[in-house]
Amino acid sequence: MILSNLVLQICQVLCVVLLAPLLQGFILKAEERIQRSRGPNILQPYRDLWKLFHKQAVVPESASWIYMIAPIVAFTAMLIVPILIPVLTDRPLPQSDMGDMLGGGMVLTLGSFAIILAGLDSGNVYGGIGSSRAVMLAILAEPTLILVLVGISLLAKAMLPFVVNHLLLGSPSTYWSPAHLFLILAFFVLLLVETDRLPIHSPTHLEIYMIDEARILEYSGPLLALLKWASMMKQFILYTIFCNVFLLPWGMSQIGTPFGEFGSVVALLVKFLLVALVVIVVETVQSRLRFYRYQEPLATGFLFAVLAIVSSQLM
Amino acid sequence: MFLEHVNPLQASIFSSLAVVSLLLTFVMLGSHWLQNYVYAFAVQSWLIAALSASVGYFAGYPELYVIAVLTALFRGLVLPYLLMRIIGRLNAKRELHAVLQPSSSLVLGALLVMFAFVIANHMNRQSFLAAHVVVMALTIMLSMKFLGFLMLAVRDEAVSQILGLLVLENGIFLGSQILVPGMPLLIEIVILFDLLIVVACFGMLVRFLVVHAGTTSSRQLNRLVG
Numbered sequence: 001m002i003l004s005n006l007v008l009q010i011c012q013v014l015c016v017v018l019l020a021p022l023l024q025g026f027i028l029k030a031e032e033r034i035q036r037s038r039g040p041n042i043l044q045p046y047r048d049l050w051k052l053f054h055k056q057a058v059v060p061e062s063a064s065w066i067y068m069i070a071p072i073v074a075f076t077a078m079l080i081v082p083i084l085i086p087v088l089t090d091r092p093l094p095q096s097d098m099g100d101m102l103g104g105g106m107v108l109t110l111g112s113f114a115i116i117l118a119g120l121d122s123g124n125v126y127g128g129i130g131s132s133r134a135v136m137l138a139i140l141a142e143p144t145l146i147l148v149l150v151g152i153s154l155l156a157k158a159m160l161p162f163v164v165n166h167l168l169l170g171s172p173s174t175y176w177s178p179a180h181l182f183l184i185l186a187f188f189v190l191l192l193v194e195t196d197r198l199p200i201h202s203p204t205h206l207e208i209y210m211i212d213e214a215r216i217l218e219y220s221g222p223l224l225a226l227l228k229w230a231s232m233m234k235q236f237i238l239y240t241i242f243c244n245v246f247l248l249p250w251g252m253s254q255i256g257t258p259f260g261e262f263g264s265v266v267a268l269l270v271k272f273l274l275v276a277l278v279v280i281v282v283e284t285v286q287s288r289l290r291f292y293r294y295q296e297p298l299a300t301g302f303l304f305a306v307l308a309i310v311s312s313q314l315m
Numbered sequence: 316m317f318l319e320h321v322n323p324l325q326a327s328i329f330s331s332l333a334v335v336s337l338l339l340t341f342v343m344l345g346s347h348w349l350q351n352y353v354y355a356f357a358v359q360s361w362l363i364a365a366l367s368a369s370v371g372y373f374a375g376y377p378e379l380y381v382i383a384v385l386t387a388l389f390r391g392l393v394l395p396y397l398l399m400r401i402i403g404r405l406n407a408k409r410e411l412h413a414v415l416q417p418s419s420s421l422v423l424g425a426l427l428v429m430f431a432f433v434i435a436n437h438m439n440r441q442s443f444l445a446a447h448v449v450v451m452a453l454t455i456m457l458s459m460k461f462l463g464f465l466m467l468a469v470r471d472e473a474v475s476q477i478l479g480l481l482v483l484e485n486g487i488f489l490g491s492q493i494l495v496p497g498m499p500l501l502i503e504i505v506i507l508f509d510l511l512i513v514v515a516c517f518g519m520l521v522r523f524l525v526v527h528a529g530t531t532s533s534r535q536l537n538r539l540v541g
């Protein structure tokens with residue numbers, strides 16, 4: 001039995017929505033295990049979301065409509081991006097031609113833009129600090145992101161993630177070329193920065209160096225749950241792009257049978273396990289950088305992206 | 316010319332070795348610690364030795380094996396050892412007052428690599444199949460030279476200046492191994508001993524500076540004394 005393309009597309013989105021807390025739970029658990037403590041249950045993020053959805057939402061008096069709408073915009077943006085990228089199937093599905101990689105990047109950024117506005121909206125001091133820090137990080141990360149996209153489109157001669165996936169599957173010489181390896185390194189730096197990991201983001205939330213937590217400090221109840229879920233989904237989406245488009249383009253369903261879809265979910269989880277382990281090792285060995293050294297990892301990422309572009313010209 | 320009939324496997328071995336040595340130059344550029352510079356330099360020299368050996372193997376120049384052994388021995392072991400001794404005697408373990416922060420010098424280095432690529436692309440007039448290896452070798456040679464100059468210009472600890480000089484020289488050596496592998500053995504040996512003498516003289520200079528001026532940072536040495 002071959003599922004219709006529409007069903008496959010819905011499966012892709014549902015996979016991101018439902019499995020995103022699992023990835024977060026696994027990372028939190030594994031980090032604690034490496035430090036030889038027990039850590040929270042791997043399903044804890046689901047329970048947190050459940051709890052938050054059953055709580056009352058308290059809205060600050062100074063908040064405007066932006067406060068109410070931002071979590072919904074952020075969550076919706078994260079629902080749109082999985083349509084554009086190969087999550088389970090390696091071919092374009094209905095509506096996946098809505099945007100190329102730049103379009104997907106724009107929708108992702110729209111989500112964080114909404115949260116930045118929300119942080120400024122309520123007039124809380126910490127919200128302002130968090131928003132300004134997040135904007136500075138976005139400014140530093142943007143050149144690298146653009147150069148990574150330019151590099152991958154020079155390599156594949158296309159801006160579509162599906163084409164890149166097929167190219168890397170089809171030609172091992174491209175996969176092992178220095179251009180592609182440098183792109184992987186550059187994107188890994190971006191992955192660390194964008195998914196709230198060390199060396200920039202503090203692992204302890206709710207302290208003076210917080211960035212993402214500070215922006216959503218005023219939220220409570222279902223709105224907070226939406227925001228948290230959106231940030232977990234963003235992490236899941238970035239991991240998906242990193243694995244399926246850059247690092248491990250294997251193990252995706254091609255025909256679209258239910259069994260194949262199930263297999264590619266399992267393969268996706270195995271790939272995420274590998275990437276998450278590397279991320280956890282980085283988080284364990286690396287201490288948080290001072291505020292004025294934030295640009296160092298991002299400059300390294302920029303350097304990798306430039307080297308990738310130069311070496312893609314040499315092929 | 317040997318590069319006219321290089322096959323894809325050889326081309327990829329050469330380019331990966333060269334690219335990783337370029338990366339190690341960036342490790343030197345982006346780090347604060349003097350020890351890291353020396354380690355990166357040592358690994359880079361081993362890679363260049365591996366490159367000479369592989370060029371010697373594929374192109375059929377037996378004397379390149381001798382050069383590879385000499386490179387690994389002198390640049391990979393003796394020079395780092397001497398430099399580590401010098402650093403151990405210094406009281407400076409890291410660059411404190413670099414003119415450029417590591418991140419800015421990384422970005423500047425990336426721009427220099429692009430500049431080197433543009434030059435190499437202009438210089439390349441060949442049209443055979445493996446022309447990209449030539450451009451690659453030229454690019455990496457020129458960028459390592461530029462990065463060496465950059466290190467000489469923006470660092471003020473004496474040890475990092477000598478390392479800038481050594482990186483510059485490593486770049487030339489790397490390019491010459493790929494582009495003109497048949498260089499006479501004597502020239503290579505002369506260059507190696509040149510370097511050894513440079514580092515030895517430098518060690519004496521550092522001793523002198525530490526005793527008489529109390530510092531090895533060029534920032535402190537800008538006063539004329541009679």
